[in-house]
Amino acid sequence: MQVKSLLLAGGALLVASSGAQASGFQVGLTGAKNVGMGGTGTGLYLDQASQFFNPGAFAFAPTGFQVGGNMAIPRISFRPAGADQGQRTLQNTNVFPFSGFVGFGPKEGKWRIGAGVYTPFGSELHYQQGWEGRYSLTDINLRSVFGQVTAAYAITPQFSVGGGVTTLLYGDVDLQRDIPVQAQGSAAPTHAQLTGTADHKVGYNIGVMFKPSDKLSAGLSYRSAVDAHVGDGDVKLTGLPASAAGSFTATKFDVTLPLPDVYSFGVGVRPNDRLTLAFDANLVGWSRYQSLNFTYTNGVLGGNAASSSKRQYEDALAFRLGGQYKFGENFTLRAGTFYDMACVRDGFVTPETPDAARIGVTAGFSYEFAKRFGLDASFLFEDFMKRSQSQDDLISNGTADRVAGTYKTTIAVPGVQLYVKF
Amino acid sequence: MTTLFFAKTARPALALLGLGVGLAGCQSDIAAPTASPGSLDFTSYVAVGNSLTSGYTDGGLFNDGQATSYPALLAQQFAKTGKGPASFVQPAFSSAKKDGSGYIKLQVVNNALAPVQPTAANSYLGEQVARTGAVLPGGDQLEAYSGAQPDNLGVPGISVLSSVSALTGGLVPYGVINPFYERLLTPAEKPTKDYVTYIGQKAPTFFTCWMGNNDVLAYAAAGGVVAPTNPFGGLTDTTRFGIGYRAILTTMTKNGTVKGAVANIPNVTSVPYFNTVTVAAVLASYKAAGLPISNIYVQALNAAGTATAARVATATDLLTLTAQAYIAGHPGVGTSPTNAIPSDYVLDPVEATNVTNRTTQLNAIIAKTALRFKLPVVDANSFLTGVANAGVYTNGVNNTATFASGNFFGLDGVHPSPRGYAIIANEWIRVINAYYGSTIPTVNANDYRGVLLP
Numbered sequence: 001m002q003v004k005s006l007l008l009a010g011g012a013l014l015v016a017s018s019g020a021q022a023s024g025f026q027v028g029l030t031g032a033k034n035v036g037m038g039g040t041g042t043g044l045y046l047d048q049a050s051q052f053f054n055p056g057a058f059a060f061a062p063t064g065f066q067v068g069g070n071m072a073i074p075r076i077s078f079r080p081a082g083a084d085q086g087q088r089t090l091q092n093t094n095v096f097p098f099s100g101f102v103g104f105g106p107k108e109g110k111w112r113i114g115a116g117v118y119t120p121f122g123s124e125l126h127y128q129q130g131w132e133g134r135y136s137l138t139d140i141n142l143r144s145v146f147g148q149v150t151a152a153y154a155i156t157p158q159f160s161v162g163g164g165v166t167t168l169l170y171g172d173v174d175l176q177r178d179i180p181v182q183a184q185g186s187a188a189p190t191h192a193q194l195t196g197t198a199d200h201k202v203g204y205n206i207g208v209m210f211k212p213s214d215k216l217s218a219g220l221s222y223r224s225a226v227d228a229h230v231g232d233g234d235v236k237l238t239g240l241p242a243s244a245a246g247s248f249t250a251t252k253f254d255v256t257l258p259l260p261d262v263y264s265f266g267v268g269v270r271p272n273d274r275l276t277l278a279f280d281a282n283l284v285g286w287s288r289y290q291s292l293n294f295t296y297t298n299g300v301l302g303g304n305a306a307s308s309s310k311r312q313y314e315d316a317l318a319f320r321l322g323g324q325y326k327f328g329e330n331f332t333l334r335a336g337t338f339y340d341m342a343c344v345r346d347g348f349v350t351p352e353t354p355d356a357a358r359i360g361v362t363a364g365f366s367y368e369f370a371k372r373f374g375l376d377a378s379f380l381f382e383d384f385m386k387r388s389q390s391q392d393d394l395i396s397n398g399t400a401d402r403v404a405g406t407y408k409t410t411i412a413v414p415g416v417q418l419y420v421k422f
Numbered sequence: 423m424t425t426l427f428f429a430k431t432a433r434p435a436l437a438l439l440g441l442g443v444g445l446a447g448c449q450s451d452i453a454a455p456t457a458s459p460g461s462l463d464f465t466s467y468v469a470v471g472n473s474l475t476s477g478y479t480d481g482g483l484f485n486d487g488q489a490t491s492y493p494a495l496l497a498q499q500f501a502k503t504g505k506g507p508a509s510f511v512q513p514a515f516s517s518a519k520k521d522g523s524g525y526i527k528l529q530v531v532n533n534a535l536a537p538v539q540p541t542a543a544n545s546y547l548g549e550q551v552a553r554t555g556a557v558l559p560g561g562d563q564l565e566a567y568s569g570a571q572p573d574n575l576g577v578p579g580i581s582v583l584s585s586v587s588a589l590t591g592g593l594v595p596y597g598v599i600n601p602f603y604e605r606l607l608t609p610a611e612k613p614t615k616d617y618v619t620y621i622g623q624k625a626p627t628f629f630t631c632w633m634g635n636n637d638v639l640a641y642a643a644a645g646g647v648v649a650p651t652n653p654f655g656g657l658t659d660t661t662r663f664g665i666g667y668r669a670i671l672t673t674m675t676k677n678g679t680v681k682g683a684v685a686n687i688p689n690v691t692s693v694p695y696f697n698t699v700t701v702a703a704v705l706a707s708y709k710a711a712g713l714p715i716s717n718i719y720v721q722a723l724n725a726a727g728t729a730t731a732a733r734v735a736t737a738t739d740l741l742t743l744t745a746q747a748y749i750a751g752h753p754g755v756g757t758s759p760t761n762a763i764p765s766d767y768v769l770d771p772v773e774a775t776n777v778t779n780r781t782t783q784l785n786a787i788i789a790k791t792a793l794r795f796k797l798p799v800v801d802a803n804s805f806l807t808g809v810a811n812a813g814v815y816t817n818g819v820n821n822t823a824t825f826a827s828g829n830f831f832g833l834d835g836v837h838p839s840p841r842g843y844a845i846i847a848n849e850w851i852r853v854i855n856a857y858y859g860s861t862i863p864t865v866n867a868n869d870y871r872g873v874l875l876p
Contacts, residue, residue, distance in 0.1 A: 075450045080817065082848070082864040087452055132866055136818040180819045180829060184527070184874040241875035243528070243535050386452065391815065400815040410450040 024260070024286050024313065024343045025123040025142060025353050029097040032068045032376035032417035036364020037322025038336020040278035042219040042266025045209065047419060048101030051114050051150040054221040054266065055162030056207035058103065058112050059152035067100035068376065068417025074409065076125065076354055080132040081390055081404035091126040103150075104422070110154040112162075117147045117169065121228075121259055127351060133403035137351040138191070139176040142257075144198070144228065145169045148205070163206040171198030171228050173257075175352075179248075179302065183241035190240045192301070194253055194294075196233025201226045217268040225261035225288055230254065235301065249299025258288040260315075260343075273326070278336075280320040286313035286343035310399050311350075316343035322362070334364040334378070342385075347393035354407040356384040376417040384409040457502045460860035462681060464500035467507045468573050468626035469493030470674060473837060474846075475576025475632050476602070477512075481539065481834035482525030483578055483602060484549075488512045490840035490870050493574045493630065495847035499862050500628075512574045513567040513606055519552035523564060523601075526833040528826060528876055535826065535875070536746070537833040559651075560600040567605050575621050578602045581636035582666040583658040587616035589666055594653050618666075622673040629674045629682035630850065632802070634788060635690070637663055638781050642690045643836070645742060645766045646723075646773030657780045664787045671795050683854050684792050685800035686785040691774050692810035694825035695835030696740040704741065704749060708757060719762040722770035732762035740769040743825070743835040798857035805849050814845055816867040821845065829872025840870040 031049025034041040041053030045060040072095050078088040103114035123142045127133065147169040152162030172195070179190040207221030233253045240248055266280040290313070295306045322336030337360060344355035360382035368374035384407075391404040469475050469491075476483055477491025488494065489512075497510035515522045524540030527547050531538065540546040546553075552565035560579060580603065583589055584596045596603055597612035604612055606620070637658035641648060648655045658666075674682060690696075705718050718735040735756070745767035749755055756763040769777070785803055792799045806823075808814065809830055813822035821842065822828035825835055830842040838846060844867035851862045 077450045077452050079452045079454070080866065087454070130869075132817045132868070134817075135868065180868070180872065182871055182874055184876050186874075243530055243876045384450075395815065400820065401818050403817045406452050408450045408452045 024284070024289075024316070024355055025121055026260075026284065027072075027097045027119055027122050029070045029072070029380070029413060029415060030099040030118045030120065031066075031101075032364060032378040032415050033324075033334065033366065034322075035070070035378040035380055035413075035415055036334035036336065036362050036376070037278055037324060038280075038320040038338045038360070038362050039318075040266060040280040040320045040322040040336065042207070042221050042264040042280050043209075043217050043268040044219075044266065044276070044278050045217065045268075048103045048114060048116065049099065051101055051103065051116050051148060051162075051164055052099070052118055052205075054207035054209060054219040054264065055150050055152050055164045055205055056160050056209040056221065057152075057217070057219050058114060058150055058162045059110065059154040059160035060209065060211065060217075061103060061112065062421050063103045063105050063107070063112065064372075064419055064421040065100075065102045066376075066417055066419035067098070068415060069096055069098040070378075070413050070415035071096055072411060072413045074125070074411045076407065076409045078127075078131065078133070078351075078354075078403075078408075079406045081388070081406070088128045088131040091128060093124060093126055095122070095124045097122065099417075112150070112152045114150045115148065116150070117145060119143075119145055123353065125352065132405065133351045134178040135180055135189075136402045137175070137177050139174065140352045141172075141174040142352075143173075144171040144259075158211050160209045160211075161207070163204060166203045166205060166223070166226070168198060168201040168203075168226055168228060171230075172196065173198070173230055173233070173255075179237075181241060181244050181248075183239060186239055186241075188239055190244075190248075191238045193236045193238075194233055194255075195236070196230035196253070196255075198228045198230050201228065215270050219264075219266045219268075221264045223262045223264075225285060226259045228257040228259055230256075235296065247303040248301055250296035250301040250305075251299065252297040253301075254295045254297065255293065257292070260285040260288055275323065275325050277323045278321070280318075282318040282320070284316045284318065284343065287315045289313040289343075309350075309401050310348065310397070312345060312348055313343045314345060316341045330368045330374075332366040334362070334366075336362040338362075340382075342387075347389045347397045348399050349387055349389055349407060350402045354384075354387070354409055356387040356407065356409065358382050358384040358409075372421045374419050376419065378413075378415040378417075380411075380413040380415070382411050455863070456861055457504070457863050458861045459500070459503035459505035460858045462503075462505065462854075462858050462860055463627040464497075464503065464506045465508075466573070466625065466627045467493075467497050467500055467510065468621075468624045468629045468674070469496070469576060469631075470621050470629060470670065471576045471632040472580045472636050473576065473578035474635060475630075476574065476578050477576070477843065478578045479832035479834075479837045479839055479843070480525040480527070481537075481832070481837075482521070482523040484522035484525055485514050485517075485520040487522075487525070487840070488514055488574065490843055491574060491576065492843045492847040492850060493576065495844055495865050496630065496850055497573070499847070499851060499865060502863055503860065507573065510574065511570055511572045513569070513572040515552045515565055515567075519550050519565050521546075521549035522552050523562070524549045524551040524553070528833060528873065530876055537743075537826075558599060558601050558604060562601060564601045564605045571623060572606070573624070575624070577606070577617065579636060580617055580633075581640070581654055581658060582633050582663050582670065583637055584654045585617035585633070586666045586669050589662045590653055618669050618673050621670070625676075626674065626680055626682070629680060630684070631670060631674060631682065632685040632800075633667065633670060634663070634687040634784050637784060638687060638777050639690050639836070642769055642773070642777045643695065643742065645764075645768050646770070646776070647766045657776060658784070660783050660787060663784050664791070667787055667791050671791055671797070675795050675797070678795055681797075681858070683798045683800060683850060683857070684788060685802045685850070686788045687781050688802045688806040689778060689781060689810075690836075691740060691769065691777060692807055692823065693836050694823055694828070694831050695743045696769055697823070698743050698825040698835060699741040699745045701735040701737060701739055701741065704745075704756060713757060715757050718756045719759050720756065720768045720770070721762045721765040722768045723772040732759040735763070735768070738771045738774075740774060742767050742769065798853050800850055800853045802846075802849075805846075816841070816845060819868055821867075821872065826873045826875075833873065839872050841867055841872040844870040
């Protein structure tokens, strides 16, 4: 009931999730059919979402229009190492990643052109009031919307290529934490909020598909890295003691968040007309993200004109397996699973991305309720490995700006998508 | 791993049937660690010690400070094992006089932050002090404490030497000298009952003892100057320290039958009290005021250990935190050999070495005595040296030995802030857990304040 009303309310369609379905703060919730099949898609040509997974495969995809949304329901728990005053949980907020694509081209032709918007990165977390990590982070809301235009061409009936130009259409960040400076007569420390919107940045994706027969297809794709840059963000401080004002004069900040590139390989197998099986492997270039550096303008924050916090992410692999089975003309069932490795090293876990290796299971169905019109539904559940770090780990890594303790995350994501075939 | 995987696989299918909401409602739980006392019994926990044990901070003893003393925090954490004290009695002041002896506040003075002492002249900064108006040799008399004998037996100022009256031939009864001790005793007890007798009245099941700091601190804090009127102002000799320390542990362990833990003496020269006002900073401020000088002069021992009328100060001469107010009140002091900074405000290298060497000797006695009574030692000396060198992190926050902004030490520059005491409580817990095999949970030190700014 709750799910339904929230989805219908869907005005809050701007992105974000808590790293649902992919390492780091990636959001792997593009295309409900793909989500239902464990996030596979590089070796498939199911629908318009091919533009995102493999623009090469787009040449073989049917033309049409589709739009869908998800509700990501994260559940993150934290227990501090040592000072245990009970488990801390998120002030649970649900977030709504979405995607929409349109594709045109001759029905049996060799080319396709298309466009889409989707939300590949984001994170929104609001930790419990007064939690142990309040001086690292109390709240984060990181949102991004990408747009893409795509062209694909089947050079032969067996081989196609495609490419897209991607743009960071909209991105914003809202980071909040407490600062260990407290005024006389005040029960709470100073609180800092950094907000800003990102510059528009252009990237690309390319892909090829090889389809020796109707029973087998294989694809390779690459999506470029993009640096999300906030050049003129606002610094807002509350509860700052007057005598400390001289150390907190900054009003603006500049930060760059490197977003990774992704290499994907996928295979699709169709033993018969009803059954499709798919396998995908992704290599996500998170190692670009070595540190989070803020530069403050018009003054200093905590006496410093800049700050740097170690991230040292590692490239992460993900393996995905999915399948669909078509019952009759109108109904298709899907299932999938994936294993996604952590990009955050041991002893580097931060509250804004409590990353861990994770296993996901997915399911979905499609129902074509009228000629050319249909609905795709998906459900994803993922279970993060419990992840702990000690204060000694943090000190030896030089990462004591975050908290020692144990994180445990699960995420459930129902999603729905409508499509029309041209 | 496999079971986990299959356990979850059933759920998405259910979700497709519209049951997703139920699944989404389930929290990802992390099992709580156990809090066990091991073989320990905290039913009656008693803390013996000096100002550090009493919760003295910001240059004063007051109810809020007592509430965040490390023994109070230990009692609170011991209770979480299920074997803890039902109550932990502290010698609090009456609520109308909750600010006790009064405490230092940071105020903006001449456009700069300065620690301001509560005095009669400034109406005690508006604090509700418990001073009676009478004066004892050790300071203003304080409101008497009339409740049951406290479990926190910390007495600011007490040393091992002053704990056992036999060590000074019974000639200087501490109960009529020290206002913090005097207020705990009945009029009849004041001239007769020494501290070791007083603490022997308790029957603890577990105790902590952190004594010895004032056997070196009084000398150091006065810049190595021993006031002739103060029998406890010097460095306590090792013989009498050993006798006194054994007497205290014999009393508290009831001849080795009661379990507990002890802490040793920190290196007092690493506290902000000796590292905030520097010779270079004093020189720079005089230069900034336009004085054409290139040296600061102090009355201090020379390298040979001989007292001098005045000599040029070097970076190794540690000025006390109180020198700041003295210099402000005596413009020009230190600028010439005839107007040198008095010895009371200077801990010179010879004196500092005396303090450090004696601390090392006394800590050896503490270690040996603790071993004899089978008690673990909290190595406060190396722990606080670590704080002085690199600070100590608590949940993402570094707490350092920098005066005021470091948050570890309070505004007197010697005693920890409530945050610092919470960190020290965690160190006690770590040592107790390691020695006795208990799993007492630590506290979130960030829940306790550091230094409050105006």
